[in-house]
Amino acid sequence: MNTQTLNTGSQMPMLGLGTWKIDKSQCADVIFTAAQAGYRHFDCACDYGNEKEVGQGLKRIVDEGIATREELWITSKLWNTYHARQHVQPACEKTLSDLGLDYIDLYLIHFPIALKFVPFEDRYPPEWFYDPQAESPGMVTEAVPIRETWEAMESLVDAGLAKNIGVCNFGVSLIRDMLSYAKIRPSVLQIELHPRLTQEKLLRWCAQEGIAVTAFSSFGPSSYYQLGMAEKSDSLMDHDVVQRIAKETGKTPGQVLLRWAVQRGTIVIPKASSEKHLQENAAIFDFDLTKDQMSGLSALNQNRRFNDPGHFCEAAFNTFFPIYE
Template sequence: MPQLGLGTWKIDKRTCAEVIVTAAKAGYRHFDCACDYGNEAEVGQGLRRIVEEGIAARDELWITSKLWNTYHAAEHVQPACEKTLSDLGLDYVDLYLIHFPIALKFVPFADRYPPEWFYDPSAKEPGLVSEPIPIRETWEAMEKLVDAGLAKNIGVCNFGVSLIRDLLSCARIRPSVLQVELHPLLTQEKLLRYCAAEQIAVTAFSSFGAESYYALGMAQPTESLLKHDVVSTIAAACDKSPAQVLLRWAVQRGTIVIPKASSQAHLEQNAAIFDFELTAEQMAQLSALNSGRRFNDPGDFCEAAFNTFFPIYE
């Protein structure tokens, strides 16, 4: 699994295929996708061009996708994966993740796809409708995807230690990867240490912290890590950009990074993080910024955006 990937959340459908091809030409071989991002068909168009134009063969690519919250019941897991594969134009994904430890009421593909969060957006007071589906049921269906050759590896997103420990107690196929929010404001040392002990690779999302969340009303510009004095000072000392410093901090911690970018310049800049190293002091300075600030928290945004209080981390 390449330590650098391209995150496809919020990449515009209109330019998505071209971004995927541009990234591949810049050396990217790892693409992080999800049903909920709403652009897997466009990602698939780009992947097809990568192979057809001889930029990379399929077996040189690492494609990750994710099972959405409405498909946690055993009978819905494989159809959801097959829909993703159809959109991506693939026979298999390299990694399939449970997107959240949140099971919501099933929404048929024909009614709405991707289904997003609301069960019925047209309701007078729309909200989330949860379903009491055990993680074990979902995981056993995920394991069958590996048996069927639809997913090479399986894993989880947004899980804490207790949920992972419970999952390991019943898993026939252990989770290969945990994907979680990680940046200097949310360093999660204990979670990383636990995953290392259990040989679970960790992918960091939102490596730049607040940047992805301004437009969603989930962060303020004053929280920017890209403009933080500590990050800027280290960047100047290394003759690198603040973004490169934040990504380098993450890879030196042993995590995989999947920054989103759309322009060729940003794609190339984000990839140029393997020709320098932060000192132990610089790493410590960045880690010392930890304040437990989580931007992607259903306990906050579900109530604000979807009229439903739905904490999962507490």
């Protein structure tokens, strides 16, 4: 498996399996099947609601000798309700307990959004509403500085609970401010990235600062149709340029999109459930796209986000909450 060297010296696999929206009933089996197909990197989160099932799959991988714990790379994320200093370590420990692990390879702040704390015993994962049973439920924010959260994240490294730490859905200004006080620099930034949202300046800046980038939603709108956050007309898989390059390379549209991402130096974490798609997504390291093919895909950029709190928080959680503007 191709890897990228992080600023800590850790070797992070360039391909991982995203676990968002993998149904609990099949999650453990999907994790095991992915490992059989060569996957060693699994991208998880408290908010996905399936970390216990991921943990069952990981245990089977180790128990059946497919891979040792040391050969696996497990990423998880700190949810919005756990940003206060006193909640960061318990949140990480809860994730580790669910996953059946002693340490996490990479722990990320999921969003630059601090919400009011919800105790584990009240609701886990807590999701976005503070009180779903309220007459008019909404998000309730908490005034927690990112510095407080990041310093608590650094303590996880000191305690041996996380090997690497980083952030998701952050922009240059927030990370630049973090770097002014961080004792441990973020190893990874995870962001939405695909030919409709190429994020050229952000990628260039991260390369300059030695921060690796993980791309989520590499297929563009595919994950968002059923959530009403994208239309079929937004499809990248069916786009003429992607289809043409797929024919030229003898690869599938999905493989073309993933190859575009890894050739830009980004780590990819496509979600898949079937053995066929798991194997297809993994077969992206035996070909190269030409300069013209790369340029043609990048030219599809529209600065189009499909995963934007500035849209979905108001539509789904009755709270206007932009973070990118």
